[in-house]
Amino acid sequence: MKTGRIVKVLEDKRRKETLIECDENRKIIISFYYPIDETWKESRQALYADLYSPREDEFINRFKEMVPLENDVEKEKFLGSIKTNIYNDAPISKKQVTYPVIIHSTGLGSPRDYVTFNIEELVNKGYVVFTIGHTYDSMFTVFPNGQILEPLKEEYTQEEKENLIDIRKNDILFVLNQLEKLNNEDDVIKNKLDLQRIGTIGHSLGGAAVFKASQCDSRIKATVLFDASMQFLNLSEDINEKQTLNTPILNFRRGNFNYEASMTMFIDYLKDKFDDEHFKKQIILYDNILRDSNREQKALFNYLCGYKSFIKLNGTKHMTFTDYSIIKGEKMENETLSVEKSHEVINDITIRFLDEFLCGRQEQYSGFIKNNNYITLIDEDGQLD
Template sequence: MKALLSLALAATPVSTVTPLSLPPPTGPDLIGTVTAHLIDRSRPDPWVATEKNRELMVSIWYPARTVRGHRRADWVSPGVAARINPPDSGYALPVTHGHVGAPPAAGRHPVVLYSPGFGLERTSGTVLVEELVSHGYVVVTIDHTHDANFVEFPDGRIATGAIEPPASPEEEEKLLAKVVDVRVRDTRFVLDQLRRMPLARTMDLSRIGMFGASMGGTTAANVMLADRRVRAGVNLDGSFVGPILTTDLTRPFLLFGSDTDGEQDDTWTTVWERLRGPRHQLEIDGTAHLSFTDFQSLFPQLGLPPDQVEPVVGTIGADRSVAIQRAYLRAFFDRHLRHRGGGLLDRPSPRYPEVTVKP
């Protein structure tokens, strides 16, 4: 989570500045990116009663024709950067491999939506987002306002997390149900807006997938139940919440998890039996919950002791973890949105012995 990153950055002030970096994507396509401020006037904000409309920020990442003359996008917006990275931290936050406003490449590309974990921002999956785009996908990343720690709007306003912790297990269950419902509504609103966006001509809206980390993963599954426009989905290490626990899903879905050391999440067992379409379940040895976010790459660069890093991103090497995730995520969407490749999903691979494939 960015709060944890912020604490780490604040803990080690030094006189020189070390730039943090994200691993480059492997595909042949150049990457462009733009942001969009979306306002859903049909509903008030569900978390802050004084806000009359639901406001969202999204980023659209797309294959670019050229990037000449277009600067690389920062990992987070300036206002968010100021919140999480103290001036004397000794670190500079990453820049991405996307170029702001670059002209799109010709053609129409499959579209994939990304929903982050609870409390996280749309930027937290950039390592995986860029990989898909470099291989010919358009990816739309969504901030769930007041669920995310920070969301910066074009006028400089920063919406902060506003979900109060529950007082009891019963309240927690109700709260999680509401979180999922709000996220599903957010995502369906974004889907409605895609045809109206300036980059709509680069999107093949007959081929839409979705993935997310943690709460974003269960969001993907529940969006698929509510909206048939999403043809394939991925849960990256998230426990399932909401209607997906009691409703069959007949379209392709991938459960992609961290090292459980033999202990299975009960909600995964439940949902596995609810998956009536093509289904896949994978586990990566040596990973932990935040391995499926950019923090897999960033935390090891901070020079923190292993007892602080390993509980959140595991013992696996960062580059290896990212390479594995990228390969399998791309294989899944290539199979189910492009109808090509994807054999990596079916059986253990000697290239990736760290991955357990559930038969």
């Protein structure tokens, strides 16, 4: 099934930009994904690079170092030939129906459209999707006029990340507030949104942001966390004050979500990059992150009073929940689970969860998840096993 995409720039006139020195309002760029008119015929095959139009060259230049090929010519050829079913500015389906809405927030540094494997399947299954470009914390942001915004910095402290999560949360709430206007006035979106069925999905730092938005706004009816940055949830005060959240939550973790496996992978990644003193500081920092993640995941289980499911997908990594492997051209995560299969399982489970807890289709998820060979259920105390 073909998927349409339009890009819009929204301006939050109630917030000033705080990440850079300027006297401008906060601007948020969104991509809207939708089913295409069934009678429309494309003029050419859609390419992944089209997601960065009109600066497809920047996509190729900035991602080519990720591609494990021998020379730049091969890398550029590969990146310029990745196919998708996503077509910019194609006409929306003429069917007189409204679609449940999903708002997607990617991880720190990730472009807003870095989850097309999930977006295409969501649209195929009857949802429309908004992805949010959180300006100045993506590796780069391309605006429709070709303007490019760079990230504020490459590395952030934990305190700075907490600030980014708060900004992202407010971006999400702002987009929520814009949905009614878009549904009433926008040429493409008008009368297509089911505003009684709004869900959120977030990866990594975006997972923490959509969770915090869910705490603030009851219009969000279900939330899926793709290997979220648990260490930033900070739930102890809410729990002490007997506060709870009844929004259905799917806490979907990577397969190596345990202390030993995570620390081993981190050490292997760092061991040739830094001198002894900096290496030691990074290990101590990551140890704190893992311990904080463990604590906050336990707290999350106790904080949630609605339906909650804590699972992990065996044989996967943090970036499995993104298009990372698609851009690298990788086929396998490990010896047993391919990237394609991982994405298939992620999509199946996510959509079953949303079908049941956002759209009310009984037993799509809860009856299915108990007998899935690819999934490990996380203990009710949320332990890192």
